[in-house]
Amino acid sequence: MNIPEQLLAQLNDVKGFNREALIEAHNHPAVTSVRLNPHKHSAAFADNEQVPWCASGRYLPERPVFTLDPLYHAGAYYVQEASSMFLHQVLSSEVLNNRPLRVLDLCAAPGGKSTLIASFLGEDDLLVSNEVIRTRASILEENMTRWGHMNTWVTSNDPKDFGRLTGYFDVIVVDAPCSGSGLFRKDARALDEWSEANVQLCSQRQQRILADVWPALKEGGVLIYATCSYSPQEDEEILDWLSENFEVKGLPVKTQAEWGVVETQSKKGLHGYRFSPDKVKGEGFFIAAVQKKEEADELKPIRYKTLQDKKAQEQTQHLLDTDFVCLQLDKENYVAIHLSHEVDYHILKQFVYLRKTGTQLGTPTPKEWLPAHDVALSIHRSKSIPSIELNKEQALKFLKKEEADIQLNDKGWFLLTYNGLGLGWIKSIGKRYNNYLPKHWRIRMEIPDADWE
Ligand code: SAM
Numbered sequence: 001m002n003i004p005e006q007l008l009a010q011l012n013d014v015k016g017f018n019r020e021a022l023i024e025a026h027n028h029p030a031v032t033s034v035r036l037n038p039h040k041h042s043a044a045f046a047d048n049e050q051v052p053w054c055a056s057g058r059y060l061p062e063r064p065v066f067t068l069d070p071l072y073h074a075g076a077y078y079v080q081e082a083s084s085m086f087l088h089q090v091l092s093s094e095v096l097n098n099r100p101l102r103v104l105d106l107c108a109a110p111g112g113k114s115t116l117i118a119s120f121l122g123e124d125d126l127l128v129s130n131e132v133i134r135t136r137a138s139i140l141e142e143n144m145t146r147w148g149h150m151n152t153w154v155t156s157n158d159p160k161d162f163g164r165l166t167g168y169f170d171v172i173v174v175d176a177p178c179s180g181s182g183l184f185r186k187d188a189r190a191l192d193e194w195s196e197a198n199v200q201l202c203s204q205r206q207q208r209i210l211a212d213v214w215p216a217l218k219e220g221g222v223l224i225y226a227t228c229s230y231s232p233q234e235d236e237e238i239l240d241w242l243s244e245n246f247e248v249k250g251l252p253v254k255t256q257a258e259w260g261v262v263e264t265q266s267k268k269g270l271h272g273y274r275f276s277p278d279k280v281k282g283e284g285f286f287i288a289a290v291q292k293k294e295e296a297d298e299l300k301p302i303r304y305k306t307l308q309d310k311k312a313q314e315q316t317q318h319l320l321d322t323d324f325v326c327l328q329l330d331k332e333n334y335v336a337i338h339l340s341h342e343v344d345y346h347i348l349k350q351f352v353y354l355r356k357t358g359t360q361l362g363t364p365t366p367k368e369w370l371p372a373h374d375v376a377l378s379i380h381r382s383k384s385i386p387s388i389e390l391n392k393e394q395a396l397k398f399l400k401k402e403e404a405d406i407q408l409n410d411k412g413w414f415l416l417t418y419n420g421l422g423l424g425w426i427k428s429i430g431k432r433y434n435n436y437l438p439k440h441w442r443i444r445m446e447i448p449d450a451d452w453e
Pocket residue numbers: 106107108109110111112113114131132133136158159175176177178205209
């Protein structure tokens with residue numbers, strides 16, 4: 001693989017740059033890694049080598065076909081590039097000790113950073129995962145649903161829409177669209193599409209995105225900025241642009257020498273953290289955190305009415321094992337959110353398009369409650385829901401929406417599980433059943449004979 005000469009020239013003055021070592025590292029395949037879901041325990045990869053900067057990160061010796069693993073569909077782990085898991089180390093910073101936190105992940109699809117943030121946060125914290133491109137927002141929504149949290153909501157807005165939520169967020173993560181040089185080993189297209197002109201274009205877009213969202217960060221709040229580009233124009237120079245245009249303080253992040261992470265300083269003295277495959281077991285990545293040191297406007301308090309729906313409450317209380325939730329009605333679907341987020345629900349609704357909030361519970365029909373797929377994947381799902389444990393062949397058939405030979409003794413709704421983790425719903429109508437896995441979630445690939453067991 002030939003790294004463009006113009007890119008290598010851009011890196012000459014970058015701390016830690018080793019031309020020969022970087023070129024040599026690009027003769028090796030990308031590293032494969034996953035991050036385990038701490039709320040969905042399973043045997044998958046638990047004993048694999050740990051990613052040094054993220055307790056739930058695991059390296060894999062090779063890349064399996066994840067689609068053929070029901071545990072992947074159950075949200076037991078997320079396939080994520082190892083370097084970017086360093087976000088966990090950044091979030092562990094002392095300035096974020098004041099809870100509860102409102103976090104915005106502005107450029108969130110497909111959901112790697114958002115699922116990591118979700119695992120880091122507590123129930124009272126709130127994560128808004130945003131993706132401006134609609135088709136990518138639906139993949140984000142699917143991945144966040146799999147991860148199973150009630151306090152991770154999905155929006156699909158332009159960054160400037162968030163600018164109107166003045167002083168609202170404690171943390172904003174901008175994992176910016178970039179020229180992608182850090183992913184050359186993973187994605188050959190990134191190499192084909194790389195050009196100096198595109199680096200320039202990306203740098204301007206990064207500045208525009210940051211300027212648009214900046215008002216939404218509260219005073220003392222933390223902006224975490226990341227790219228998968230090696231170019232200083234998209235990394236340290238963006239930090240300098242921030243410090244020229246806003247009042248910011250750089251935040252150092254703890255690292256250990258043996259991790260191979262290179263701490264750099266921008267010209268204005270802000271800290272950045274570089275990952276390069278000749279030094280770390282991972283791909284190219286850059287991350288930095290700055291604290292906002294200027295006053296932010298406050299939002300006007302809002303008035304709202306709490307939804308009182310005793311009947312729906314009674315009909316749904318068997319679905320989740322959690323207290324302190326309130327119901328919202330989204331068209332005909334009922335949604336459970338934490339009581340402490342009721343005000344956020346009403347504020348956010350005024351400013352942005354809420355694609356997904358809380359845990360969808362489903363819809364009442366004249367005869368019964370139609371449970372939503374969300375419940376099956378929720379980390380709060382009630383353990384008393386009647387469920388049927390599947391073997392791998394049955395699970396794959398269910399996920400492919402093919403007839404699986406499942407022993408049914410009763411009629412009614414059943415949750416199907418694999419290794420105890422929810423996969424989806426069926427409704428038994430005697431000897432037959434209807435498969436309620438949403439159509440667009442189904443496995444589309446042909447399953448090789450050897451992979452059924
Ligand atoms: N954070 C994601 C993760 O960890 O899985 C990866 C994000 S990717 C590096 C950047 C994202 O920014 C893409 O999903 C892309 O669609 C989105 N994006 C593209 N143009 C944008 C813009 N003008 N404003 C905000 N986001 C944009």
